[in-house]
Amino acid sequence: MALRVSAVVALVAAFLANAAQGEDCSLPFCQEFDGHQVRCENPSMGQYFPHPTDCHQYIRCSFSGMFVMACPPGTAWDQDLRTCAHEATVASCKKVPDICDCDCCFRADPDDVAGFVYCYTSAGGAKATPYKLRCPEGRKWDDSTVSCV
Template structure:
């Protein structure tokens, strides 16, 4: 028993001596002791919390109840290995989204650095310091602009109006596709209206009712110099013979070189309509005036030497004006 105590004290003395020597070399340090059964007894020196150096003591161990008896001599100094360690991945700086809507991709690179370098034979860090990453972006719906469907079939022609027009229409819908998610509505109108001249029914009645004189047997048809309406008994459309046009002044068909045809003068701009029943003076010739019928100015001429009086809507002698 006394021998064992001497051995324990000897080992303790050696350990303290080594630790004092290490402390003198490294200055103020933390202190940690480890005993590994079956291998060796270590005095571990920690410098600012980091293991720096070990003094290994070769020993023999005898296990007794509640204590370990160590005997041995001081061995060589042993320095721990330190393995390389990576830092955590840093969040990537992502590129601009590839799409403005409907789902796109952003990409970038995450990076990391070496938090602890390897030394004293420790393992080096493996792998790359950066890695490619991507994510979805702008997953909201894109606006969808509306589009027109095909037109339906035209309706049947409507009845002839007093202005000698009739119309028909066709329709379309803004559902090809429907506007969605803030998209634009369809441009234009859903209904397309087509008109044409007609000379029947109410048109003929109105033409006869707007005759210059009630006794005139015939009447002008709007926008038509090749036909006229006979107002006696039944209202009937009559044709001028070939080479003649309707002369409203004479209330009969006349030769083309005498009276022209407004239908021959095509213009891109629609003429400004006058008011039915209105009389208009000619700015250049006082003997000429115009009577408005169905929105059309009909040229009239006073017999020579009479001139037109806009106040009485009649032809008078020049001295009576």
């Protein structure tokens, strides 16, 4: 009986997803974010997508619709891992200015007083890779002490 119910649910979800593809984007299985369309293709399977404009959020699709979810502070959605990971390791959050003129050093983030950039050159690397980070809430980066104060 349970197998029959789950098969019916899967068929209904597939029908709804296919029907939605021929229609305009509308809730519960399609939504636009700043001009970027996100569509749940198979909501019964529980899909996850990166938010198209905010790396600190992701979109969870379920049978009841799509939900925008926030990652915990200091983390960002990693689509490859299907989880929130430290934002310095997430490619979609690495939009940082080219200020790395050093190896294994820290620089203030020119766009964020609470932010800083860690410049790291891996073995054999020709140029330092910038990793954008943030101080804990209520603190800001201080270049003179090279720390969050």
